[in-house]
Amino acid sequence: MNLIDHYIFSIVVFLPLVAALFITLVPAKDTNSKLAISRFFAALIFLAFLRLFVLFMNLEVSSRTTLSLGIFNFNVTFTIFLTKHNILLYGAAALALLAHTLSHVFEDVKTNIHQVLPFLLTFFLYISFGQNDLRVALPVLSIANFFVYFLIGRTAKSKRGSTIFRMGIFLFSCDALILVLLQIPFSDNLSPALSAICNIALLIPALSRLSVPMFAPFVKSLLRNVDDAEGPLLLIFLQFSGVLILDIVATDLIEISSYLTLLISLVTVLGAYFVILQAITDRRTDSLPYYFFIFYSSIGSSFLFINNSETSWYFCLSLFLTNIACFFHATRCAALVKNYRMQKIHHASSMALWFFTLTLLLGLPGLGNGVTLWPIVYRFIGFGLIDSSDPRAFFWLVIGIAWLLGLALLSFALVLSIRSLAPFRPPTEFLATLGQFPSLRFFMVETLVVVLLSWIIPLATYFTANLGG
Amino acid sequence: MTRATDITVSILMGVSLLVLMLETIGNRQAKNGLFERPHIRLLVFGTLIATFLFLFLDLYQSTTLARRPFNFLSNIASLFMLLNTAIAMAIETNGKAKQQTAEVYFLLLASLALSIAAVCTSFLVLKMAATVGWLAAMTALVVRSTEGGKKAEIGLKMSFVIIMIAVQFIFAIFLLSVSNYSLDLQNLSLQAHKNISVALIGLMMMVLVGLALAGVPPFHFGHVDCADGGNISLAFLFLSNSALQGGALLVNVRNILLKSGMAVADEVHLIGVMLIFGFIVLYLRALDQSRLRRTAAYIATSVGPLFAMSMLFGASVLLPKLVFLLAIFSFLTLTLFTLYGSLIYMDPINLPWATWEDMSGFGRVKPLPTLTFLIALASIAGLPGTIGYFIKLSLIAPLNKNILMSGSVFLSIAIGAAFVMRVFVFMFSKLPQKSLRESASPRPHISLIAASIILIVLGFFPFVH
Numbered sequence: 001m002n003l004i005d006h007y008i009f010s011i012v013v014f015l016p017l018v019a020a021l022f023i024t025l026v027p028a029k030d031t032n033s034k035l036a037i038s039r040f041f042a043a044l045i046f047l048a049f050l051r052l053f054v055l056f057m058n059l060e061v062s063s064r065t066t067l068s069l070g071i072f073n074f075n076v077t078f079t080i081f082l083t084k085h086n087i088l089l090y091g092a093a094a095l096a097l098l099a100h101t102l103s104h105v106f107e108d109v110k111t112n113i114h115q116v117l118p119f120l121l122t123f124f125l126y127i128s129f130g131q132n133d134l135r136v137a138l139p140v141l142s143i144a145n146f147f148v149y150f151l152i153g154r155t156a157k158s159k160r161g162s163t164i165f166r167m168g169i170f171l172f173s174c175d176a177l178i179l180v181l182l183q184i185p186f187s188d189n190l191s192p193a194l195s196a197i198c199n200i201a202l203l204i205p206a207l208s209r210l211s212v213p214m215f216a217p218f219v220k221s222l223l224r225n226v227d228d229a230e231g232p233l234l235l236i237f238l239q240f241s242g243v244l245i246l247d248i249v250a251t252d253l254i255e256i257s258s259y260l261t262l263l264i265s266l267v268t269v270l271g272a273y274f275v276i277l278q279a280i281t282d283r284r285t286d287s288l289p290y291y292f293f294i295f296y297s298s299i300g301s302s303f304l305f306i307n308n309s310e311t312s313w314y315f316c317l318s319l320f321l322t323n324i325a326c327f328f329h330a331t332r333c334a335a336l337v338k339n340y341r342m343q344k345i346h347h348a349s350s351m352a353l354w355f356f357t358l359t360l361l362l363g364l365p366g367l368g369n370g371v372t373l374w375p376i377v378y379r380f381i382g383f384g385l386i387d388s389s390d391p392r393a394f395f396w397l398v399i400g401i402a403w404l405l406g407l408a409l410l411s412f413a414l415v416l417s418i419r420s421l422a423p424f425r426p427p428t429e430f431l432a433t434l435g436q437f438p439s440l441r442f443f444m445v446e447t448l449v450v451v452l453l454s455w456i457i458p459l460a461t462y463f464t465a466n467l468g469g
Numbered sequence: 470m471t472r473a474t475d476i477t478v479s480i481l482m483g484v485s486l487l488v489l490m491l492e493t494i495g496n497r498q499a500k501n502g503l504f505e506r507p508h509i510r511l512l513v514f515g516t517l518i519a520t521f522l523f524l525f526l527d528l529y530q531s532t533t534l535a536r537r538p539f540n541f542l543s544n545i546a547s548l549f550m551l552l553n554t555a556i557a558m559a560i561e562t563n564g565k566a567k568q569q570t571a572e573v574y575f576l577l578l579a580s581l582a583l584s585i586a587a588v589c590t591s592f593l594v595l596k597m598a599a600t601v602g603w604l605a606a607m608t609a610l611v612v613r614s615t616e617g618g619k620k621a622e623i624g625l626k627m628s629f630v631i632i633m634i635a636v637q638f639i640f641a642i643f644l645l646s647v648s649n650y651s652l653d654l655q656n657l658s659l660q661a662h663k664n665i666s667v668a669l670i671g672l673m674m675m676v677l678v679g680l681a682l683a684g685v686p687p688f689h690f691g692h693v694d695c696a697d698g699g700n701i702s703l704a705f706l707f708l709s710n711s712a713l714q715g716g717a718l719l720v721n722v723r724n725i726l727l728k729s730g731m732a733v734a735d736e737v738h739l740i741g742v743m744l745i746f747g748f749i750v751l752y753l754r755a756l757d758q759s760r761l762r763r764t765a766a767y768i769a770t771s772v773g774p775l776f777a778m779s780m781l782f783g784a785s786v787l788l789p790k791l792v793f794l795l796a797i798f799s800f801l802t803l804t805l806f807t808l809y810g811s812l813i814y815m816d817p818i819n820l821p822w823a824t825w826e827d828m829s830g831f832g833r834v835k836p837l838p839t840l841t842f843l844i845a846l847a848s849i850a851g852l853p854g855t856i857g858y859f860i861k862l863s864l865i866a867p868l869n870k871n872i873l874m875s876g877s878v879f880l881s882i883a884i885g886a887a888f889v890m891r892v893f894v895f896m897f898s899k900l901p902q903k904s905l906r907e908s909a910s911p912r913p914h915i916s917l918i919a920a921s922i923i924l925i926v927l928g929f930f931p932f933v934h
Contacts, residue, residue, distance in 0.1 A: 076930060078930075113836075127929075136929075138853060139853040139854040139855075139858060139928055139929065140854060140929055142852065142853035142854045143847075143852070143853065143854025143855065143925065143928065144854075146893075149890075149893060149897075149898075150897060152898075153893070153894070153897045153898035154897075160898055161894040161898045161899065162894075164890065164893065164894050164898055165890045165891065165894050168886060168889070168890035168893065169883070169886050169887050169890055172852050172853070172882070172883070172886035172889075172890075173882070173883040173886055175853045176851070176852075176853060176858075176879055176882035176883060176886070177879055179853055179858075179862065180862070180865060180875060180878060180879045180882075183862055183865040183875070184865065184872075184875060
């Protein structure tokens with residue numbers, strides 16, 4: 001065990017790559033074996049992470065792992081870091097992978113790419129999570145975007161080509177811009193306006209990956225052209241990479257001025273309202289989780305800049321991770337409801353399940369996203385009430401109220417979408433067709449797991465934040 | 470020229486004559502194809518390997534190589550020229566055996582000897598003779614391998630390029646001579662008591678030759694056509710070796726300007742502006758092409774200007790100078806090899822009339838060669854996560870005061886992203902046509918896959934600060 005413990009961090013990082021190799025070696029037609037191996041490795045990765053987390057909490061794991069290669073007196077060193085900031089990201093990615101492999105319907109999958117890419121995406125994420133320099137992490141994340149484009153390109157959606165084209169050009173250009181800017185040594189006496197513009201430019205790759213409207217012009221077509229089964233995974237990958245970039249930029253690269261904070265808050269609120277309007281006009285059941293996802297991402301991004309403290313970061317991380325868990329579950333439930341609608345059936349059990357899932361998204365206090373949403377909203381309003389002498393305080397109060405109002409409007413969109421659900425059918429007729437779909441009981445259990453997670457994530461974040469060393 | 474390069478050029482010249490004799494005899498006996506003459510191929514490969522090892526050992530034994538790698542630039546360039554020729558022959562071997570006309574191997578070896586002589590010599594007259602000779606030999610090779618009406622177009626354009634380059638060289642020699650400057654580039658430096666302005670015009674003529682050799686529009690006329698019309702191995706060889714020669718000549722001019730101790734930063738930056746303008750024009754032209762080979766030709770030609778820019782301005786804080794220099798040379802060879810090596814396995818792309826629509830969904834039918842093709846494109850475009858990105862980034866820090874240049878580098882990456890995504894959408898996102906589904910081509914060679922992996926893996930190690 002000691003030997004494994006010694007290499008546990010490397011094991012966690014490189015296991016997804018090993019899994020990808022094993023899955024590739026299995027013949028393409030044997031999808032059941034591929035599925036079994038995927039689940040085995042996903043579970044193994046999660047278990048390895050749990051061990052890593054326990055060791056990290058006991059301060060028994062090294063904070064850096066170095067792999068070096070020497071050729072002709074020329075050494076190449078590759079270092080990955082484990083910190084309080086990224087340990088939970090490792091765990092969340094492992095859990096997302098496990099959830100994806102457990103839920104994915106492999107019978108629909110014809111190529112090896114679909115079976116291997118979740119593991120490769122996780123591997124690339126793990127490599128970049130371990131970096132504290134954006135000049136190393138961003139190229140890795142940037143090239144990993146090609147996997148996302150591969151998956152979008154394989155869907156049957158009509159606009160997939162233009163989605164890939166627009167998204168690809170935008171993200172690659174943003175990444176190139178930030179990396180070019182990092183190469184230019186700016187003088188310290190830069191004017192405040194120019195400094196703010198540079199800071200905003202440095203934030204664009206993060207905010208666009210977090211799907212914050214105004215920074216991600218491709219989001220609307222992305223949402224409409226992702227596959228039901230793989231769409232959530234792609235969005236979650238973008239979310240993870242966005243959170244990582246945001247952390248590095250906000251911590252190391254920019255000085256958060258009040259001007260920048262106000263600007264980001266304003267832009268995110270306006271973007272969120274744009275999403276709300278989209279949600280009200282869209283009304284499709286399967287799109288709703290995406291709108292909620294973007295909404296909460298916007299809140300998290302805005303809150304991170306309210307004050308440059310560690311506490312803000314952990315609050316945000318907690319919201320981002322809870323949002324991911326709820327979103328993943330909600331998209332699966334939405335797909336189930338969509339299936340029922342296509343069959344023109346609906347039943348009390350499934351309706352109850354859907355309603356319960358929606359409560360996770362609605363931000364009800366103590367449930368789903370609400371566990372971390374309300375402390376954040378209180379902080380927004382608190383900033384406004386505590387220091388009333390500061391003219392910006394009133395602005396924070398308005399922003400806090402604007403977020404609450406936005407949530408109410410998004411809930412209204414949700415009610416509108418529920419009105420168009422399929423008619424109620426008697427139990428006998430419902431049960432006759434039930435065999436075609438995944439078990440409702442399974443979804444019930446999954447909902448409970450997400451509820452538990454929404455509590456575990458803030459607790460784990462709290463313990464990690466208060467860890468010494 | 471050093472002693473080692475003297476010997477190398479002599480060996481190559483000698484063997485090329487021997488090959489000419491063998492080819493002539495073989496040609497009289499039977500009109501055989503290139504691959505039906507293994508004894509000649511063996512001789513050529515053997516010569517290439519022997520000269521490569523000889524040059525490599527000579528370089529390896531030099532004690533100042535690690536400290537002053539730029540003093541050995543011509544030797545390193547010669548090594549890569551040998552390597553490129555071997556690769557070009559290997560690409561041809563991997564591809565479909567096409568009926569070749571005679572004297573192909575002779576022309577290959579002769580052009581190689583001439584290109585090494587052009588890079589290594591410091592005498593301007595000899596440089597002119599070798600460069601013009603190399604262009605003539607390569608034009609002969611490309612024209613022989615081209616089919617149809619394209620042959621005349623290439624011949625015409627390349628003849629014009631050869632005449633232009635010869636005239637520019639002659640003009641440079643004339644101007645330097647009349648202003649009493651040495652024609653040996655090693656001893657040439659601008660002096661205040663001589664006619665500086667005339668000598669500067671002479672040097673600018675040499676710059677124009679360098680730009681034309683590197684394939685920078687509007688100073689060249691035939692690079693894209695050679696890369697488009699000729700066969701794939703010759704396109705690779707022509708583009709890689711012309712970039713090496715152009716880059717070497719531009720470095721020579723820069724060294725003369727720096728050696729002169731004058732305020733020449735503006736002149737050097739002017740070369741940079743011309744180069745960057747050139748490769749942005751090539752990228753833009755690549756975007757509006759509907760035919761595949763033509764698009765690939767434009768993109769491949771843009772490697773030359775980028776290589777020359779890296780040689781002139783590139784710098785790395787993290788890497789030793791020698792390793793950085795080798796990285797630039799490797800970038801040139803690897804990207805062009807991956808690009809043209811992939812094209813070998815993409816049969817429809819080789820048809821001159823094949824358009825993007827014809828290739829829709831090819832990536833779904835033949836994922837591996839399409840993927841390597843895409844990686845080569847991404848690397849040339851300089852997308853983050855590829856070695857090409859670091860090559861482009863290595864230009865920014867040394868040019869920190871020049872916002873225009875940094876902006877142009879960013880612009881080139883953005884335009885590059887557009888054509889990479891265009892290829893990606895056509896190849897992987899669209900459904901394959903019936904004719905493509907039925908086409909069968911062999912699995913890509915392991916060296917091609919390894920080269921594309923290197924292009925990606927090196928992109929993960931930041932070697933610029």
